[in-house]
Amino acid sequence: MSKIYNKSLVGLTTVNAILLVIIYVLYYRTPISNNDRIKTKLNVHKIIIDTESGKIAGFNQKINDDRMQVFLGIPYAEAPIGKLRFQPPKAKQQWNETIDAVNWPNPCMQPDQSLQLNNYNFSEDCLYLNIWSPGGNDSLKPVIVVIHTGAFVFGSASESKYNGLFLAHHAEAIVVTFNYRLNFYGFFYRSNMTDIVPNVGMLDQVEAFKWIHKYIRYFNGDTNRITLVGQSSAALSIGMHIVSPLSQGLISQAIMMSGSPLQVNELNEPEQVDKFWSNYLHYMNCYNTENMIDCVDSKIAKNRSRLVSMEMVKQLADDKLFVNIPIMIDGHFQPNNPIKLLNNLPKKNLSILYGYTNDEGSWIAMLEDREQFGTHIRSHIQSLYQAMSTAELFLNKMFTSLPINKTKIIDYYLNHLLKIHTTQMDMTTVDTIILHRIITNMLGDRYIVCPMEKFIDSLLATKILPYINIIGNTKVILEPVYFGTHSNVFGVANGWDPVTRLKCLPFLSYDFYARILNYSSSSSNMSSYKFGIAICTLNQLCLDFKGNLSRILTSIDRAIELGASIRLGPELEITGYGCEDAFYEIDTVFHSWQVLGEILKKNYKNIIICIGMPVIKDSCLYNCVTIIYNSKIVYIRAKNRLAIHGNYRENRYFKPWNDGTNGSISWFELPPLITEICEQKRVPFGDGAIIEIKDNVIENNDLQASLGVFRIGFEICEELWHADTQSNRHFGLRACHLVVNPSSSYWELRKLDNAYNHVRSVTSKTGGVYAYVNNIGCDGGGRLCFYGRSFVMENGNLLSMSNVLSDELFDEVSVTVSAVDPINIQQFRLQNNIPIRSCTVSEKFIKFNDSKPYENSSMLYSNISDVNTITIENCGFFKNWNFEIPQTNIAKNFVGLCPEEEIMRYCSLWLWDYLRRCIPGGIKGFIVPLSGGLDSSSVVCIVYSLCRFLHHQIYSVKNQNVIKSLKSILDIEAHELQPQDICQRLLRCCYLRTKFSGQDSYDRAKNLAQLVGADFQTYDLTDIYQKIIDTVPLGIKTKSTNDVTIQQQNVQARIRMVLTYYMSECNRLVLATGNVDEALVGYLTKYDCSSADLNPIGSISKNDLKRFMIYSKQIIPNSEQVLDHIINAIPSAELTGQDQKDEEDLGLTYDELSLFGRIRRGIYGTYGPYGMFCKIWNDRHADHVRQVFNGQMVEPTLLASKIKRFFTLYARNRHKQTILTPSLHTETYSPDDNRFDHRQFLFNTKWPWQFEQIDKMIEQILNG
Structure with missing residues (x-):
């Protein structure tokens, strides 16, 4: 049995993909029924539906220019009150009076939740449904039944997000939503209470389906085309109905997202469910009461929040990491576990679409925001580790009751994700983001992904065939998608990915995994040919041509190993971006050509290589990207918009090519040293051309062959931000599939993802792939740190991003490859009706032939200013990607950083780049004049963060460059060192006190130094200070006591600077400790401790530093008390005494x-x-x-x-x-x-x- 895949869905926005899937599922999978059409009667104010059991009145609601029929609050069962409490629902009998279905129904009883409801009258009388219909008498419509989610704890069809108006109109279908009993009233069970029926909430759902089957034809609904739709617990419900004998014949099709009945398999035995509710009765103090139900009722009546909450579920389930309210094996609705029920199902043609996200675990694990996630997980793990000595015991607790080999889980998660090869982990040294990733992956795989795959695989075995499968790289809440609400999409829906399925290996049998691989190699792709894009993030050093060349060659080699068709590097990667006035030197350009010559000599084949470098043409210097193919130069693309804002001064050195609005090219005479290597004299130069690829490896019967050509456009950094320059023309006029952008964007707080957000917006409107490649680290320009985070975006969805995790932060070369299927782009543009106005562009071609490029061209010595396309024919760019992508190359999710994490990461990286590049000068570390105040303490915490990163690079990442550099700095092997040990050798803190210094500040400084392991030195400079005051009389030079006081303060401050440099022993970088707010108003002394070699916090505000120190409590073990004393201390220079206060001075x-x-x-x-x-x-x-x-x-x-x-x-x-x-x-x-x-x-x-x-x-x- 094989799966059928609809690859045309790949690459769409999630909203459009889901809607198209729903329409496809509804209209094309089942023949139209020939049931009699039921006419509706339209009154002035109401629509009357006349059914066999009575009349139902709804109303018209207009959407755009169409009138939709709406029916709200139709009772599908009698009110479950009185004798019907905790009993199966009783079907609604005939009614004499017209049901007035014009108001949203009451939500079922549930705890207080942050729900957007149209009706807040919570009630046990809640078994109602809602219907939206396009109306009309022409044909029966498919029916979409949406089950609300909420873990059986909360939720309602009266939530605003379940308004089915949009979906009914867009899909031309009948949409039905309904309430069902929840929480205590829907799932309560005690083995000794025989009058209480279990799972009545699920029986309510069955009753709603029966009502729909009986009456939906009166609303022009087709009973042969009923599709259940649900996410999370609603998907779990759908899975239960697929296997339940009570629901057979009621379901035609299903769409399940992020849920399956197997995820609750551990908790559905009657004794476990009984224990769950027994725990609840204890919680309510009703366990030993005479009438437990009345006791619970009375307390809920006073406070509805006493019902089971999401937070309470874990406790009632004996602290399982995640469960819903359990659905027990009851001998009726669920006679057995789902797998056994599947084996006894009658054969039928059931169509299923299922999917999940790449970040399922986040939704399971946390209710807090992402910034607090690391703290929560860290403390959770540490508490577990207090009771369990090894990682295996932790995983045994997590995966309890699964009959599997736990070693495989440890090998996968700890070895491949956390990259720690020991079972005894020191959790205090593990990066917060890595903790986030490992826990979310564990939880997501354990409770969502693998149970769902097992369920679907079991369905395949019964010939209940899922005909479409989407495994998403999307991070999406599904319900709003159905109703047109915007949702956050981070990624693109993928086809079958064996690496994704690899996660399920520990939970499933080897033969299952083998069959998965067989599926992926045989039927997963409509086309197996893809275009590999390698984004190469480099940490270059200005004018270090030898080192820069080495890193470029390394990146090209890795790109080829990973199957790339094009290699993209950052802006000006040969020279480094921050050369500044060295760009005036002719040497800089000459050496750049020499480096390019070395790259050409390598004779790389079948890969386009883009190299950033400066080029002189007609006595003007241009910022360029040189495009190489098969060791020949195809095109030199010159930058047309220069960055001249902020720290950028490009117009000081470079000239823009044209004005950026109308591209043009001309011939460029290559230097003789290049001509000698590549046998080329002239190449096109400018900004007006795109590259068009005609591949010769794609088989004629492959879908890729229908696309014709693959087009690549080029931008450079600043051009991205100008609406009148390139990207609109590339995508909208030239129909480019790919636009590349070598960039050099430096880090600023809270602006880390501006480029990501901008490109996401552009590509979601135009379709296409955008590759943005950035530098990382300090390239010698001194005051800037480039932030990396290169990415590939397809149709508004992220395919890959580099330097997301701190693992990669210290990589000098980071290469990430994304396999792009051009069919995705074409489908996205077609299905979103995106206009490509290529008819407005007069195309003029010039052909590139790598055997004799341009030499045989009739235009070699003619004007080519109007040429706008360079064609490369008979190449082999497209590769068969039907193989397992290496683990290092899996596209990473987007990870945003809070400002405190930004400070921790990029200040550490900046200091490290300075330190390691000062090794030839004998530099061995840092020295900080530590006063015990917030600013100097922040610098110490930043250095400790660096030590923590270095420790991780040594032990977990095994970064050989870091290991080698650190050995040169410390003069010892660092393999056995903990972060505090590294800090002890790398950082010296000196407390320089005077008679004005306070004991509190000394204690704060000493305690912090000891906490992080730094070398702590103290010196009392009072005698030196007093000697200067006594020796140099000032009375004749001043007119006020205040002037003398200021001079005395300045003397103290300047002595501290001198002593700090003395104590650096000429082999430590002195770190300044002044913040941006004080610098702005000059609240500092010239040549005091604001004067040093480097200042990592010189443009960070006091408030941000305070938040960073609070954040540091998560990072530094056992630091809360020490850091709280620093954070809560009143800022004081202590130059006149302990009572001096900075804010009063200012x-x-x-x-x-x-x-x-x-x-x-x-x-x-x-x-x-x-x-x-x-x-x-x-x-x-x-x-x-x-x-x-x-x-x-x-x-x-x-x-x-x-x-x-x-x-x-x-x-x-x-x-x-x-x-x-x-x-x-x-x-x-x-x-x-x-x-x-x-x-x-x-x-x-x-x-x-x-x-x-x-x-x-x-x-x-x-x-x-």
């Missing part, structure tokens, strides 16, 4: 500094004093303003005084920016004077004109 709070900084330059605009006052006053009701002022209304006079104070300090101290230590750029309001924030540093600090305008505005405000 006259501003750190919240106000952060707000003013973002308004001066940042996310809220760019304003001077007067503009800032007007901006904040106009936004005084906005949350971001009210939060700063503690929710109070802003008073104009106070606001003005604070803004004047801010700009006075800013103007007075701007000169300090000119000498500040290079800091990692992280914020849009960074005051970095060197690159980002170009300002004068000599001001009229009184701002007379601007402040006068503020005063006039205040007067207007106060006078009304």
Whole structure:
């Protein structure tokens, strides 16, 4: 028995794919019935349906220009109250009065949940259904019966998301939803209460199906085409009905998402269900009462939340990691377990669509948001490990009652996912994201994926044939999809993937797995030829041509190994992006050609290689991508839009090619050294051409052959963000299948996924594949850290992304390959009616022949400015991808990062890149002047985070480059070192006290250093300080005591800087500890501890640092008490004593500094004093303003005084920016004077004109 696959669905957006599948299932799988048509009668206000049992009144509802018939709250059974409580539903008998079906029905009894209901009157009288119909008398319509989800705990057909109007209209089908008894009232069971029938909630569902079979023809519904649809527990219900003898003959087709009856198989024995409800009675304190039911009723009547909640299910089920309210084997609805029931089913033609997501475990494991997930999982695992000494025991608990070899599970999850080869794990050193991944994969596979696959496989054995199968890389909540609500889609629906099925191996037999592989190799793809796209994220170093070449060659070799047809590298990868004025040097361009020559000499075959490099043409320097095929240059693509914002200054070195709106190309004369290698003299140069591939390996009977050609368009970095440049033309006019974008995007807080979101939006509208390739790390430009996260997006869905997990963060070369099927793109564009206006483009071709490229072209010495297509014929790009993709090449889910994780990752990476590249200079680590305050403590925690990453790279990832570099730094093998051991050798902390220092700050500094394992040194500089004060008289030079005090503070601060450098022993990088808010107003001393070699926090706000320290409590073992003391301490420089407070000195709070900084330059605009006052006053009701002022209304006079104070300090101290230590750029309001924030540093600090305008505005405000 084999599965039939509809590969035309692959690549659609999830919404359209599901809708198309539903329509296909409904209309084309079963013949139209010849039942008599039942006419409806339309009144002015109501529609009357006259059935054999009585009349039902509904109403018309308009959608677009069509009228839909709606019936809400039709009773399908008698109210289950009185003697009918805990009894099977009693069918609705004939009724004399017309049923007024115009109001949403009562939801069944359930605990308080965050549901969007159209009726909040919870009641036991709830057995009602709703019908939406297109109306009309022309033909019978298919019927979609949607079962609501909610783990049998909560949910209702009255939820807004189950409004079937959209689906009924879009699919031209009858849509039915219904309520059924839930929770205590639907599934309560005690073995000693013979008058209580188990599973009455499921019997309600059966009764609803019977009603639909009997009456749906009166609504023009076809009883031979009834499709059940459900997700999660609703899919579980559908599986139960497939095997239940009570439901036979009631189901034609089914669509099941993320659920099957096997996932509750552990808890359906009567004794287990009895124990579940016994636990509930104990919880309610009703177990030993005379009448337990009355006791429960009375308590629920007072507080409905006493019903079983999702959180309570785990406890009642003896802390299983996830269960629904159990459906027991009852001898009636479920006479036996589902597998045994399947074996006794009559043969029938049942069509099933089933699917699940790649991230099922997240939905199971957590109710908190993703940022809290790591903490929850970490604590959960640690608590388990306190009771169990090995990973095997943990997994035994998780997979209890499964008769399998636990070793296989350990091998798979721990070896392949967590990459830890020991059963005794130190959970404190495991990355939060990795913990997230391993737990979600375990839970998803255990409770959703593998039970579902086993159920479907069992169905195959009974000849109940699932004719469509989608395994999703989508992360989607299914119910809103049915009704047209937008949903988050992270990925694309895939065909059969043997690697996905590999996860089920531990739970299933070997012969089962062998048959799966057989399916995948024989019938999974309508076309097995795919185009492999390799995105190569590189950590390059400016002007390190030898190292850069090595990393480029490594990436090409890996791309070929992984079956790629095209290799894409980042922008300017040969030179490094941050060469700055070195781009003026002719050497830089010359060496770039030499490196390209070395790549050409390798004679790579049957792969397109895109290399970023600078090129001089006609005395202008261009930022280019050189496209190579078979060691010949096909095309040099020049950048047409330059980045000149933020830290970018591309127009200082490069010229744009054209204006970016009308592409053009011309001939480029190659340097002699290249001509000698590749025997080419001229190649096309410019931005106007796409590459068109005509493949010679695709068989004529393969679907790919019908596509004709495969088109590739090119963008470079900045062009992505301009609507009038390339991507719209590539996709919308030229029908490109693939657009590639080599980029160099640097990290800024909270902007990590801007490119991802933008490309997702573009490709979801136009269709097509977009490959975005970014640099990673610090390439020598100093103040920037590129964030990697290269990705491939297809039709708005993510295929792959690099550097998602911290495993890859320190990789100098990261290669990810995605196999693209062009049929997906064509189908997406066809089915979404996306217009391709190729008729508006006059195509002019030039052919590339790798034997003698362009040499035989008649246009070799003619004008080719209007050529817009370069054709490569008789190539072998498309490869047969009917093989198991290597584990390292599986497309990764999108993983977003919270700001605290961003700081932890990219500050660590930035420091590591600096440190390892200083090894030739004898650098052995870092030194931090640790004061015990928040800022210096944050720097220490960042260095510890780096040590933690290094430990993981050594033990788990086994990154040889890291191991080699760390050995050179530490002078010892690091294999036996824990994170604290690495930190002890890598980090020195010095506490430099004076007579003004407090004991609390010393204790905080010492405790933190000991906590992370750092070398801690302390020195009292009071004698040195006092000697200077006594030796150098100041009385004749000053006029006030205050001036002397400031000078004395400055002396202390500067001594600390000198001593820190002395204690660095000339082999440690000195780390500064000043934040962006203090730098902005100059709350620092020139040449104090703000002066150092590097500053990892120099453009991070105090508030973000505080949040990072809170986050660090998850990362540093046993750190809560130590870090809480630091977090809760009042910020103080302690230059005049322990009572000195930073915010009092400033006259501003750190919240106000952060707000003013973002308004001066940042996310809220760019304003001077007067503009800032007007901006904040106009936004005084906005949350971001009210939060700063503690929710109070802003008073104009106070606001003005604070803004004047801010700009006075800013103007007075701007000169300090000119000498500040290079800091990692992280914020849009960074005051970095060197690159980002170009300002004068000599001001009229009184701002007379601007402040006068503020005063006039205040007067207007106060006078009304």
